[in-house]
Amino acid sequence: MAVGAARLRYDAGQSGIWVILAAGFGFALLFLPDFRTFENLANILRQSAALGLIAVGQTFVVLLGMVDLSVGMTAGLVVVLSCWALDIYPALTVPVALAMILVGVSIGALNGALVRWLRLHPLILTFGMLSVLQGLIFTFTDRSVGRASDPLKELANGSLFGVPLSAILLVGLVLVTQAVLSRTRFGFHLLAAGGNADSARKAGINAGGLQVAAFAIAGGFAAVGGLVLAGRLGTGYPLAGVGLELDSIVAVVLGGAALSGGRGSVVNTLAGVLALTLVSNLLNLFGISAFVQMFAKGAIVVAAILVNQPRETAR
DSSP, rough: HHHHHHHHHHHHTTTTTHHHHHOOOOOOOOOOOTSHHHHHHHHHHHHHHHHHHHHHHEEEEEEOOOOOOOHHHHHHHHHHHHHHHHOOOOOOHHHHHHHHHHHHHHHHHHHHHHHHSSOOHHHHHHHHHHHHEEEEEEHSSSSSSSSHHHHHHHHOOEEETTHHHHHHHHHHHHHHHHHHHSHHHHHHHHHHHOHHHHHHHTTTHHHHHHHHHHHHHHHHHHHHHHHHHHHSSSBTTHHHHHHHHHHHHHHHHHHHOOSSOOOHHHHHHHHHHHHHHHHHHHHHHTOOEEEEHHHHHHHHHHHHHHHHHHHHHHH
């Protein structure tokens, strides 16, 4: 009973991002007329979709106390390849999309396997993979290539009863993955291995297999995010994935996840994504330059880490 109560208080502490997000939205709705237009609110949801999908996958890796710096370039590679293929075969949206997801899962699984078998540090390894994928993109093309198919554009820009389809996809996958983490043996083992890898191994948990699975999931979600981004851009822009890896980590940290592993929630990651998108939207409405926005994002990261650090030390 005591353990259950502690866990309840612990999870409640992580929900603070939702309070901050609600306060931010409330302020904007009250004092910024341009913010509360239906078009702007729908645009916030659309802008959140691709990053949200990538951040959901990143959460699985962070729960193990690791990060994947290659997810942005994985998404960027999918943007280029999918638009190139769909420009040639526009009727094959579903097969091309499935192939791109397989590409993402394969990249992630390779990352996880190298981390597991070669015992390479995931930060260094995935930074190297980021460079490899960026090189592949620019070897393939140094300019925008191809175009997205109409179904992919509809997924990224269309709506159902006024709600963006991409946002519906994101929320649906968040609910599914949260259920996986909170109600399945895989989820319990992932959190246990992230909290204390040695104890998890002694309990018979296959920590190495979990690493491969977590990175594969991150790669798969990066690919789905890349497909949404391709539909939104409408063409295979080679720099589409730049910066998304850092933004996804920021969103996970804002959601209260521990960079040392063992704590986190994809639902709270979603709140972190919305908070980042909200900040960017407000700064745009105020006419703030992109350079100042970069500074603001960096300040948010530092603040989020400082807020979480005392809890990390106390564990």
